[in-house]
Amino acid sequence: MTESSDRKDLRGFGNLGGLDLERYARQIMIPRIGEEGQKRLKVATVFIAGLGGLGSISAQYMAAAGVGELIIVDRDRVSLSNLNRQILHRTADLDWPKTESARKKLSAFNPDCRISPVSATITGDNAATLIAGADLVLDATDNMATRLDLNRAAMERGIPFIYGGIDGFDGMVSSFVPGETGCLACMFTERERIYKEQPALGVLGPTAGLIASIQSLEAIKYITGAGEMLKGRLLCIQGLDMSFREIRIEPNPDCTVCKELHHEQ
Numbered sequence: 596m597t598e599s600s601d602r603k604d605l606r607g608f609g610n611l612g613g614l615d616l617e618r619y620a621r622q623i624m625i626p627r628i629g630e631e632g633q634k635r636l637k638v639a640t641v642f643i644a645g646l647g648g649l650g651s652i653s654a655q656y657m658a659a660a661g662v663g664e665l666i667i668v669d670r671d672r673v674s675l676s677n678l679n680r681q682i683l684h685r686t687a688d689l690d691w692p693k694t695e696s697a698r699k700k701l702s703a704f705n706p707d708c709r710i711s712p713v714s715a716t717i718t719g720d721n722a723a724t725l726i727a728g729a730d731l732v733l734d735a736t737d738n739m740a741t742r743l744d745l746n747r748a749a750m751e752r753g754i755p756f757i758y759g760g761i762d763g764f765d766g767m768v769s770s771f772v773p774g775e776t777g778c779l780a781c782m783f784t785e786r787e788r789i790y791k792e793q794p795a796l797g798v799l800g801p802t803a804g805l806i807a808s809i810q811s812l813e814a815i816k817y818i819t820g821a822g823e824m825l826k827g828r829l830l831c832i833q834g835l836d837m838s839f840r841e842i843r844i845e846p847n848p849d850c851t852v853c854k855e856l857h858h859e860q
């Protein structure tokens with residue numbers, strides 16, 4: 596098993612006040628969430644890598660759901676061509692760092708959610724340090740190289756990694772949980788070099804919203820322990836004919852990331 600002793604105990608030490616019970620009433624009344632699930636959300640720290648089309652949505656849903664802390668990371672500033680899909684940012688935010696634009700909105704949205712903005716480029720060298728202390732990594736990046744760096748860091752630290760990718764009308768999502776599933780590199784080993792060279796893709800706002808919403812649901816399920824996550828399953832959505840299909844993801848015995856982890860055990 597991977598090392599997870601530095602993770603917080605999500606089985607509940609957050610106390611809910613009267614305002615919490617009111618703000619989150621409609622999710623607390625869901626039997627699989629309840630007050631216990633809400634307490635777990637309150638002590639959870641979620642790392643959101645990227646504040647573009649995916650991160651714009653998942654950051655809002657995480658703050659709205661009552662997650663205790665969001666570590667939000669992006670290196671870019673808001674540009675006009677972002678605004679067809681990155682709906683956390685506004686026209687008035689043009690040229691602002693995305694982390695600042697996001698912090699402002701998320702803090703106003705839910706003052707109880709601690710927002711930790713990090714304006715940085717995620718690399719193989721800093722990924723493990725950046726995600727330290729997080730209970731979960733939400734992948735909202737726009738390139739495969741960064742995803743693979745984050746995936747490796749998350750697997751090494753024993754932190755679940757929820758992958759999301761979008762391309763025009765289409766999207767993909769899957770949850771990788773250390774010790775229980777393979778990892779993103781099991782799936783994309785051969786294609787890594789291709790994706791590194793990939794030019795910018797066309798993106799529709801609702802496609803990003805759909806995938807980020809599924810990632811957010813996966814995050815809430817992981818934190819509260821409700822239901823079954825998308826483990827070992829890649830959900831592929833084709834928006835043009837609105838078809839959903841699943842591809843089984845088996846751990847790859849030649850995966851360099853998983854191999855190293857198994858070697859250490």
Ligand SMILES: [Zn+2]
Nearest residue numbers: 778781850853
């Ligand atoms: Zn792997």
